[in-house]
Amino acid sequence: SQTIHQWPATLVQPVGSPLSLECTVEGTSNPNLYWYRQAAGRGLQLLFYSVGIGQISSEVPQNLSASRPQDRQFILSSKKLLLSDSGFYLCAWSVQEEVNQPQHFGDGTRLSIL
Amino acid sequence: AQKITQTQPGMFVQEKEAVTLDCTYDTSDPSYGLFWYKQPSSGEMIFLIYQGSYDQQNATEGRYSLNFQKARKSANLVISASQLGDSAMYFCAMREGYGGATNKLIFGTGTLLAVQP
Numbered sequence: 705s706q707t708i709h710q711w712p713a714t715l716v717q718p719v720g721s722p723l724s725l726e727c728t729v730e731g732t733s734n735p736n737l738y739w740y741r742q743a744a745g746r747g748l749q750l751l752f753y754s755v756g757i758g759q760i761s762s763e764v765p766q767n768l769s770a771s772r773p774q775d776r777q778f779i780l781s782s783k784k785l786l787l788s789d790s791g792f793y794l795c796a797w798s799v800q801e802e803v804n805q806p807q808h809f810g811d812g813t814r815l816s817i818l
Numbered sequence: 819a820q821k822i823t824q825t826q827p828g829m830f831v832q833e834k835e836a837v838t839l840d841c842t843y844d845t846s847d848p849s850y851g852l853f854w855y856k857q858p859s860s861g862e863m864i865f866l867i868y869q870g871s872y873d874q875q876n877a878t879e880g881r882y883s884l885n886f887q888k889a890r891k892s893a894n895l896v897i898s899a900s901q902l903g904d905s906a907m908y909f910c911a912m913r914e915g916y917g918g919a920t921n922k923l924i925f926g927t928g929t930l931l932a933v934q935p
Contacts, residue, residue, distance in 0.1 A: 736921055747909060748863075748925040792861060798921045804870055806853055807923055809863035 706731035710795045710810030718818050723768075723782040725813050727795030730776065735797040737778040738807060739770055742792040754778060755800065790817045820845045822912050824926035831900045832934055838885070839895040839929045841910030851913040852893040853923065854884065858906045866908075869893055897931075905933045 710727045717723060729735050736755055740748040750763045752770035760770050767786050771779045778795060792814050796807040821844045831837035843852065854866040869877045869884045877884040885894040897904055907930050911923040 738922075747927045750922060753922060794861075794863060796863070800921070802921075804851055804868060805921070806855075806865040806868060807921070808865065809855075812861045814861070 706797075706808065708795065708797055708808055708810045710813060712813060713811065714814045714816075716816045716818060717785050719787055720784050723780070723785050723789070723815070725780040725793055725795075725815075727778040727780075727810055728776055729778075729797045732776070732797070732799070734775060734800055736800050736807075737772060738796040738798075739778065739780050740794040740796065742794060742812075744791070748794065752780070785817050787817050790815055820847070820850075820912060820914055820924055822910050822924050822926035824910055824929050826929045827927075828930045828932070830932050830934060831897075833902060834899055836896060836898045837900055837931065839897070839908050839910075839931065841893045841895065841926060843891050843893065843910075843912050845891075845912065847914070852884070852886070853911040853913070854882070854893075854895045855909045855911060855925075856904075856906045857909060857928070863909070867895065900933045902933050902935060905931060907931075 707730045738753045739751045741751055742748050752762055754760050754772045757772055768782050792812050794812045795810040798807045799805045823842045850871045852869045856864045856866055867877050867879045867882045867884050869886045876886050881898045883896045907928045909928045910926040914922050
């Protein structure tokens with residue numbers, strides 16, 4: 705069966721520090737991968753998605769970047785965090801070309817910027 | 819532009835009763851998919867149910883059913899026999915377009931459901 709791992713679960717970082725959140729998927733190959741951010745009490749905002757290694761699409765201009773160095777690895781990064789980067793970050797995967805399939809989410813990372 | 823609207827910020831329901839969570843959508847694409855997710859306080863997003871725009875019957879998954887009214891562009895989630903563990907945030911989502919590789923979803927703002935004993 706497929707599983708998705710996301711870490712860390714919780715992170716507290718000072719303003720201006722770098723960020724690296726990692727997400728890996730097991731049990732499937734060539735998945736679509738997604739990074740979302742959820743502000744407190746709000747819906748999900750799609751930040752990045754990837755349909756293959758090295759292929760990253762950005763949905764909103766921001767202080768963050770994403771990379772996909774391996775087929776089942778998706779990394780969210782920042783060189784210098786802002787206070788506005790605080791939130792709950794969720795990684796998700798879905799089967800490519802199967803448009804009736806849901807996205808499956810990791811457990812999320814709660815990021816607090818001080 | 820495609821859009822998902824959930825007009826109920828919060829709902830209360832008595833244990834063992836049924837509850838309907840509203841979702842309306844807007845799209846000009848004839849092919850689309852609608853999804854419902856549950857988010858407990860722990861934060862994970864749990865997929866509940868899917869309805870395709872061409873599906874003839876309303877989707878059902880255990881205690882969850884989707885009241886799909888295509889002409890009204892609504893896809894309401896019905897939870898029967900509510901349980902205390904159903905207390906959570908519920909999100910409606912729509913897949914953009916049909917075909918292609920991306921399978922991106924647009925999410926509504928969610929409805930917070932509280933089940934009372």
